[in-house]
């Protein structure tokens with residue numbers, strides 16, 4: 282009996298805690314993709330609470346106190362059962378009624394066990410969803426006001442290279458592969474397209490935390506977008522600047538360090554963007570080398586890059602390091618090091634816009 286009661290007490294607590302978490306989650310307003318992804322990965326129990334969260338949000342909006350059937354039932358059981366069970370404690374009951382009670386209780390127990398399990402699963406899912414929503418809020422802090430600047434981030438390369446050709450700039454007759462295969466970490470074996478997207482996502486969060494709007498040119502590896510197409514997407518996005526992340530590779534494995542690339546001041550397609558692009562590029566390489574401690578290889582100017590020539594907004598192609606250098610490859614795979622790259626770039630972006638650009 283007392284174990285049953287404890288079980289009921291725990292169940293009550295779990296249900297109340299889960300509902301509380303739900304209301305909090307529902308009150309957060311716009312649901313973030315992280316929370317949605319998380320709930321879609323959880324089992325059947327979470328399904329109920331996924332719906333419950335919507336209902337809770339709706340009832341908050343409309344002021345109604347009603348909730349889903351499942352919620353009402355769970356509340357009723359949690360509140361009602363112990364009250365009727367308590368006065369029937371075993372002292373005065375006859376053996377036969379105790380047996381009957383025990384039999385019916387064991388039925389209840391088994392039904393409650395599975396219910397408790399699903400409630401427990403749902404509670405965990407709700408708590409996880411709430412934590413995800415809360416931490417997402419903390420990271421993206423929707424209360425941070427828009428600072429007026431939008432940054433496009435292109436994570437270089439993609440899972441499958443596209444070797445068909447495109448002009449290196451508008452109306453150019455010089456052709457290059459639409460999307461060349463990237464480098465591969467010499468010691469990690471990690472492909473460049475993975476490193477670039479990992480850092481791009483960290484940079485996205487870092488910039489959102491600072492009040493920027495961010496346009497991600499790609500968010501998955503499974504895309505087929507050429508250099509020119511990515512530039513055009515950035516041009517049309519309303520972004521003020523474009524940052525393209527890459528990691529280099531050289532035959533000489535001793536070469537390491539970061540470098541930025543932009544157009545020359547005589548670029549036939551977008552020379553007018555040179556000064557701002559150079560300024561941004563220099564700030565990025567300088568700041569990141571400060572935060573990470575890697576070698577500063579400066580800014581390189583070129584007019585043969587289709588990553589640059591199609592751009593109609595200031596652009597920096599940032600080579601974060603060399604995957605062909607065993608040490609730098611190892612650094613580039615490190616979560617903390619990637620964070621330093623992201624915060625370094627974000628600091629440079631702050632400094633760039635602080636100058637009135």
Ligand SMILES: [Zn+2]
Nearest residue numbers: 437463527528
């Ligand atoms: Zn690359």
